[in-house]
Amino acid sequence: MPLEDNAGAGQPQRTNAAYAIPEDEISLRDLWEIIAKRKWLVILSMVVCLGLAAAYVSLATTVYESKAMVQIGKVAGQPLNNSLQLASALMNRYTLVNTEQANKQLPKLYAVTPDKADGSILTLEAQGRSPQEAQQYLQGVIQRLLAEDHQRYQQLVGVRQAQLKRLQTQYQHMRSAADIKIGKGQADSTSALLLLEQFRRTEALTHIQSAIANMENALAPNNTSPTAQTLSPRYDPIPIAPKRGLILVLAGLGGLMLGVFLALLQNAFRK
Known part of the structure; x- marks a missing residue:
């Protein structure tokens, strides 16, 4: 019997220890109550930040x-x-x-x-x-x-x-000279040297023609x-x-965060 009494007495103690809430924790409800009690501090912080932002925007x-x-x-x-x-x-x-x-x-x-x-x-x-x-x-x-x-x-x-x-000038000169020589060569019998010379002149004219075409295309x-x-x-x-709207929005959010921080800090000092 004494052993059973000891066991029964110890069981509630273990249960209470498992479900005990630490004293240093704070719930969202407690947080809201702290901020609500010091709402004027939060509002004042937002007003100050918005005022500073408005002054900057007007002077920038x-x-x-x-x-x-x-x-x-x-x-x-x-x-x-x-x-x-x-x-x-x-x-x-x-x-x-x-x-x-x-x-x-x-x-x-x-x-x-x-x-x-x-x-x-x-x-x-x-x-x-x-x-x-x-x-x-x-x-x-x-x-x-x-x-x-x-x-x-x-x-x-x-x-x-x-x-x-x-x-273009070089081409015209070579073309004229080739026409004169061909005209003179028609009276004589065709020879291998004349054919070779005509071939060379034709090749040179073709080369210059290609260069002229490339130059004209480059200037197109x-x-x-x-x-x-x-x-x-x-x-x-x-x-x-300045981005007026963005600056004012950020100033308002910054003032809100600063006010909440100051409210929590004041509550901690009072405790």
């Missing part, structure tokens, strides 16, 4: 963006400029050396990006304090680029056109074209910065 410089696209010219199928090198050169030309001043610079050339599908197409992005400022600044950058590339394009095309003209519009603006700088009235 509004930035607008304008985009345009340029097709790099080519001569005989070869581009006038390497797209990556041209993009780097443009950014270096229009970006200040001092990084801090470059970040504050407006208007400015923000980015020059080669197209992934076609490397000869560049997308230029400029930023300004107004849509008009960004658009006009980008138009000036593009006009200078087109003027410089047009000058180089004219030089390269001029060289190839001169080569084509020389080939599909292989030779100047740098052109394919998309004019657009006028976008929607600012890209």
